[in-house]
Amino acid sequence: MKNEISFECRECGARLLKWMGRCPHCGQWNSVEEKLKSAFAKEKSAGHHGKICSVPISHISHDQSPRLSTGMSELDRVLGGGMVRKSMVLVGGDPGVGKSTLLMQALGGMSSRGEVVLYVTGEESLEQIKIRADRLGVMSESFLVVANNELEPILDLISNSGASVVALDSAQSVASHSVESYAGSVSQVRHVAAASIEVIKKSQSACFLVGHVTKDGALAGPKVLEHMVDTVLYFEGDRGYSYRVLRAVKNRFGSVSEIGVFEMTETGLSEVLNPSEFFLSERPQGESGSVVTALVEGSRPILAEIQALVCGPVPGSGRRTCLGTDPQRLSLIVAVIEKKLGLMLNDHDIFVNAVGGIRALEPAVDLGIVASIISSFSEKTIPFPSMIFGEVGLSGEVRPVMKCSERINEAIRLGYKRIIGPGKNLDAHRFTKQVKPLPVNHIRELTPILFD
Numbered sequence: 001m002k003n004e005i006s007f008e009c010r011e012c013g014a015r016l017l018k019w020m021g022r023c024p025h026c027g028q029w030n031s032v033e034e035k036l037k038s039a040f041a042k043e044k045s046a047g048h049h050g051k052i053c054s055v056p057i058s059h060i061s062h063d064q065s066p067r068l069s070t071g072m073s074e075l076d077r078v079l080g081g082g083m084v085r086k087s088m089v090l091v092g093g094d095p096g097v098g099k100s101t102l103l104m105q106a107l108g109g110m111s112s113r114g115e116v117v118l119y120v121t122g123e124e125s126l127e128q129i130k131i132r133a134d135r136l137g138v139m140s141e142s143f144l145v146v147a148n149n150e151l152e153p154i155l156d157l158i159s160n161s162g163a164s165v166v167a168l169d170s171a172q173s174v175a176s177h178s179v180e181s182y183a184g185s186v187s188q189v190r191h192v193a194a195a196s197i198e199v200i201k202k203s204q205s206a207c208f209l210v211g212h213v214t215k216d217g218a219l220a221g222p223k224v225l226e227h228m229v230d231t232v233l234y235f236e237g238d239r240g241y242s243y244r245v246l247r248a249v250k251n252r253f254g255s256v257s258e259i260g261v262f263e264m265t266e267t268g269l270s271e272v273l274n275p276s277e278f279f280l281s282e283r284p285q286g287e288s289g290s291v292v293t294a295l296v297e298g299s300r301p302i303l304a305e306i307q308a309l310v311c312g313p314v315p316g317s318g319r320r321t322c323l324g325t326d327p328q329r330l331s332l333i334v335a336v337i338e339k340k341l342g343l344m345l346n347d348h349d350i351f352v353n354a355v356g357g358i359r360a361l362e363p364a365v366d367l368g369i370v371a372s373i374i375s376s377f378s379e380k381t382i383p384f385p386s387m388i389f390g391e392v393g394l395s396g397e398v399r400p401v402m403k404c405s406e407r408i409n410e411a412i413r414l415g416y417k418r419i420i421g422p423g424k425n426l427d428a429h430r431f432t433k434q435v436k437p438l439p440v441n442h443i444r445e446l447t448p449i450l451f452d
Helices: 039-045 073-079 099-112 126-136 151-161 186-202 275-279 327-341 363-378 404-413 423-427 443-450
Strands: 004-009 032-037 088-093 117-121 143-147 165-169 206-212 231-236 243-251 259-265 268-271 290-297 300-311 320-323 349-354 386-388 418-422 436-440
Touching: 073 231, 073 243, 073 259, 088 099, 088 186, 099 117, 099 126, 099 143, 099 165, 099 206, 099 268, 117 151, 126 143, 143 151, 151 165, 151 186, 186 206, 259 275, 275 300, 290 363, 290 404, 300 363, 300 404, 320 327, 327 349, 327 363, 327 443, 349 363, 363 386, 363 418, 363 443, 386 404, 404 418, 404 423, 418 423, 418 443, 423 436, 436 443
Parallel strands: 088 206, 088 231, 117 143, 117 165, 165 206, 290 386, 320 349, 386 418, 418 436
Antiparallel strands: 004 032, 231 243, 243 259, 259 268, 290 300, 300 349
């Protein structure tokens, strides 16, 4: 029996019929490698398979045990209430953003309540883990640590440890001898994840699997692991800011739009239970171009500051630059302002920033962006106790948005007395006498009430 030769791209995992200098799928040069598939494996795969049978769904019983709380309310919120046994949670993010710190704190909190936890690292030594544990104040006999990067002994340890929660840090650092490729390659990462999931599903443990984000912004390769695991969490943060956001993009056991907010300190990650106050803590007073708007992330309303800077006139066409907002929506909003309000912005540079590094991408921030641009262009300051929200259409109409009551109640809780928003949203909400609703149905109605 002869071995069959195949070719596979180590970057994206694509399989090719022949060797190529450049992978036609991902465009990487010198990434195609030769693979050998034995005739015995081919013959075995083509043989008879075992019989399977179906089961009525009413006859299936499931584990009624409660979720495992991590002791961090922000992490539990994103997970949907805590860890589910036999589940695999993928935690992704840029190197150095704080993934290991987050998991060590979570496992440390669980071990302090008597749960046996296992932290497996393939990137650090035991001494390095101890240094981080001392800094975070993690000290428990039920917190087990192992430093190894060989998959097979790691899986045996997971099966026999009896740990409630396992953290495997990271998928790129662990390799299996059964796969002819280096650690971190697509084939190795895929095999490590598949083998780990198989072991976890047969045990009573839950597992955190760490995956680094590649230079292209993909998680452990181009979507290699996301479809395999139960939950995908992205840990995001700008190195220029102390805050970090944990965002769920896939969750079989909870909402996919929840976020948790943390602040990176010298002693680890501190939970931010009131993100609105955190993001607005350094907002300047009496400056033009600054607006407070309301976002909704999952079930949580968050007030954030939008700043705009309009400079000009400049030679030629002006630039449109934004940070934290959608650049395409900014272009649409500027075009609507020019057409419906008659402001000549074509020869002006326009810069829009969602302060603090937060991502303000939902349409509900449109009216806030309009107000900030008008404020900066006219050099007028919007009165302090004002919160503005609403979606803007191409004809200039202001459309209602979802979860209006949550946005308004959050603004009122923080002392905002002027609420500017879509007429249909404000008409459906009951206000106290201390709060002044200012409904807007078209952006032409915004300017007369904006600076009063």
